Amino acid sequence: MAQDAGTLVPLVCKLVAQSLLLRERSSEDERFVIISLKDAGQALQQQAHAVHAQAACATQCLSSNAKR
Template sequence: MSSTLKLDQQFCFALHSTMLAMNKAYRRLLEPLGLTYSQYLVMLVLWQRDGLTVSEIGEQLFLNSATLTPLLKRLEAQALLVRRRSGEDERQVLISLTDEGRELQAMAKGIPEELGQTLGCGGLHLDELRKELIQLRKRLYDRS
């Protein structure tokens, strides 16, 4: 079998399987907050800036409305945010945090550090790695 078809040597499989592992690690951390990792990402975006449209959130997270609409509805059902049509443009839906949603930020404060303890601990160049991943992502989107 050609070496390029070997699983262990495939960069993409490393990416895929490490992401699954990371997702699993987040599940434990986020369970007390009642969030999935994707929901956590949406909350991160909104904690940074509130009142965004669905598309604006999607641009930041690289997700489209087919994924976001149901996800946002679930967060709304948890009373973390409110969805309302924009007055200026009735096509748009504005997403605003509730008090409860804002308060959740305090509970999430410790999460990056907690995960950092698992990831960090020497030998890894996470910041370098992050930059290369972002470069990679850009290439993948540019050429398709």
């Protein structure tokens, strides 16, 4: 999934403002920006993984019931 900077920069800015991401310049090359999850972002990531697992289970359950 490739996105251009015009799409990503506003999204990253919003997530930084919500304290979900940390944005830092690379000490080796200031042209690079390192983006990492803050604690709140990691918690949200875990919730998203749980939702994904529940959806996958529900889909398998529905498809196996439909075959019967």
